[in-house]
Amino acid sequence: MSNEARVDSRNMADHLHSVAIHLLRKLRREDESSGLNAPRLSALSVIVFGGPITLGNLAAVEQVRPPTMTRIVNALEEQGLVVKKKNAEDGRSTRLSATTAGKKLLMEGRNRRVRSLARQIDALSNTEQSILREASRILATVVRAI
Amino acid sequence: MSNEARVDSRNMADHLHSVAIHLLRKLRREDESSGLNAPRLSALSVIVFGGPITLGNLAAVEQVRPPTMTRIVNALEEQGLVVKKKNAEDGRSTRLSATTAGKKLLMEGRNRRVRSLARQIDALSNTEQSILREASRILATVVRAI
DNA sequence: GATATATCGTTAGCTGGGCTAACGATATGG
DNA sequence: CCATATCGTTAGCCCAGCTAACGATATATC
Numbered sequence: 001m002s003n004e005a006r007v008d009s010r011n012m013a014d015h016l017h018s019v020a021i022h023l024l025r026k027l028r029r030e031d032e033s034s035g036l037n038a039p040r041l042s043a044l045s046v047i048v049f050g051g052p053i054t055l056g057n058l059a060a061v062e063q064v065r066p067p068t069m070t071r072i073v074n075a076l077e078e079q080g081l082v083v084k085k086k087n088a089e090d091g092r093s094t095r096l097s098a099t100t101a102g103k104k105l106l107m108e109g110r111n112r113r114v115r116s117l118a119r120q121i122d123a124l125s126n127t128e129q130s131i132l133r134e135a136s137r138i139l140a141t142v143v144r145a146i
Numbered sequence: 147m148s149n150e151a152r153v154d155s156r157n158m159a160d161h162l163h164s165v166a167i168h169l170l171r172k173l174r175r176e177d178e179s180s181g182l183n184a185p186r187l188s189a190l191s192v193i194v195f196g197g198p199i200t201l202g203n204l205a206a207v208e209q210v211r212p213p214t215m216t217r218i219v220n221a222l223e224e225q226g227l228v229v230k231k232k233n234a235e236d237g238r239s240t241r242l243s244a245t246t247a248g249k250k251l252l253m254e255g256r257n258r259r260v261r262s263l264a265r266q267i268d269a270l271s272n273t274e275q276s277i278l279r280e281a282s283r284i285l286a287t288v289v290r291a292i
Numbered sequence: 293g294a295t296a297t298a299t300c301g302t303t304a305g306c307t308g309g310g311c312t313a314a315c316g317a318t319a320t321g322g
Numbered sequence: 323c324c325a326t327a328t329c330g331t332t333a334g335c336c337c338a339g340c341t342a343a344c345g346a347t348a349t350a351t352c
Contacts, residue, residue, distance in 0.1 A: 009267040013260035015282045020166040025209045026292045063171045092300040114159035120288045121155040135281030136161045142266045146172045238329040
């Protein structure tokens with residue numbers, strides 16, 4: 001590989017990193033009324049679409065340590081969005097699943113949070129939207145591989 | 147606009163949001179040895195390339211409130227990476243600039259942090275790299291507009 | 293079957309980033 | 323000269339990360 005290519009990939013990585021930081025900072029501001037911030041929303045999403053799931057597995061999926069996930073799940077539980085059930089086959093682990101309220105709030109909260117971003121995407125040309133769509137797919141595999 | 151397009155942009159926004167969360171979580175792990183985490187690295191970067199700059203302006207650029215930036219800058223100052231100077235023309239404001247050590251650490255820390263991401267980008271095809279390059283440019287303007 | 297070991301989740305305690313409210317210091321305008 | 327505005331800091335709060343240590347349960351070994 002040429003040295004230029006390496007410099008370029010470093011710049012791209014740098015730029016993507018910066019964009020990710022600022023994107024999340026912006027979106028965080030949309031949270032005020034939702035009662036669901038990013039980590040909780042993301043965890044709830046996994047529970048809704050991938051549940052029932054154990055706390056340890058959820059922590060692994062979300063790339064955090066179990067104590068971190070304990071607190072996130074406790075908050076979701078106190079809000080009545082998630083229920084913990086003992087696993088009958090293994091008393092050490094729990095089975096997390098979403099309540100009806102949890103599923104409902106996921107959709108609403110997620111909508112609220114990404115609404116402003118979606119609005120900006122709507123304003124892009126079709127070509128630009130295609131590029132973004134492809135890029136987000138590529139990025140997902142890239143991130144998974146890190 | 148068709149309803150399908152709106153649904154699609156919401157899904158894209160959703161997906162980008164999720165990717166951004168997981169990207170930053172991954173990259174945060176690369177920080178251990180660097181001594182510079184994301185907010186400090188980002189702030190230092192602005193000071194290095196955009197300094198001298200006032201604390202308030204830096205906070206605005208970084209999209210955080212002044213008290214938040216005060217703490218970040220204090221940490222950078224304690225590490226000898228940044229210096230505060232009184233503005234001679236306006237005694238209320240300060241002029242932040244990077245020390246030589248700050249400039250050096252920025253390059254090294256930034257490299258370390260995005261190295262694993264750059265490595266994955268290197269492994270992509272030329273086409274995929276082009277898509278990512280375009281997408282990061284588009285995203286930057288999108289984020290700025292939110 | 294008893295005992296050692298491994299695994300799951302929680303608790304405790306730390307660091308650090310975000311915020312608002314309130315304040316001192318300095319500029320500026322009436 | 324005094325009222326008002328602006329800049330940055332301090333204080334105090336919430337929440338997300340982490341490690342270390344622990345109780346409870348499973349499992350393996352003797």
